Amino acid sequence: MIVNSFHNDLGNKDPSIVCNAIDNLIMAFNYDTSVTHGLKDTILSKIQDKFRYVKIKSFILYNKMNEKENFDNGYDKIIKDFFIDSDPSVMQTSISMLYRKSFSMSKGEFKTRYIKYFDHLINVMKQNLDHKLTSDYDYHKVPSPWFQIQSLRILSLIIDDQAHKNNESMKNLFEIIQYGLERNNDPYHNGG
Secondary structure (H helix, E strand, O other): OHHHHHHHHHOOOOHHHHHHHHHHHHHHHHHOHHHHOOOHHHHHHHOOOOOHHHHHHHHHHHHHHHHHHOOOOOHHHHHHHHHOOOOHHHHHHHHHHHHHHHOOOOHHHHHHHHHHHHHHHHHHHHHHHOOOOOOOOOEOOEOOHHHHHHHHHHHHHHHHHHHHHOHHHHHHHHHHHHHHHHHHHOOOOOOO
16 A cells, blocks of 8 residues: 555656655665565656656665665666766766765676776766866865765776776876865865
């Protein structure tokens, strides 16, 4: 009966009702994973929703479900779609989910699976340091410090393989790290 209520709320046209249903599913899932049985396809469809909060919350729930049940159905495609999304909040959600996933996989498995995002991640970090994404996540004028930490963690896990494959990528990585350090020395960019 409760699953039917969630299913009805997830199908509602009002995004606030959908977000509320997803929030409640996330909380309920922490106590009983069976609440999402039969809702996987509905949640997957909500990841493609036009409202960013519905997308983000759906992906967070999907990620939690994937951690418990390990179904990985289209996970990499979702990560890629979120990476290239024009909304910085959606894009940063993908970084956070990859960061979270990095703790549940072996280093070798993580490298093999996510090395393809190396260059894109460097590009996103550069945009972030240049304040081209959003200032919503700035902390005392430092652009998204938590995002930067998560990105560096992901890069540190895939750097070994990349070093042997593409010296240009490594050069770009070191340039972006140097660029970030230089900007931190500038009082204007560091909360001065």
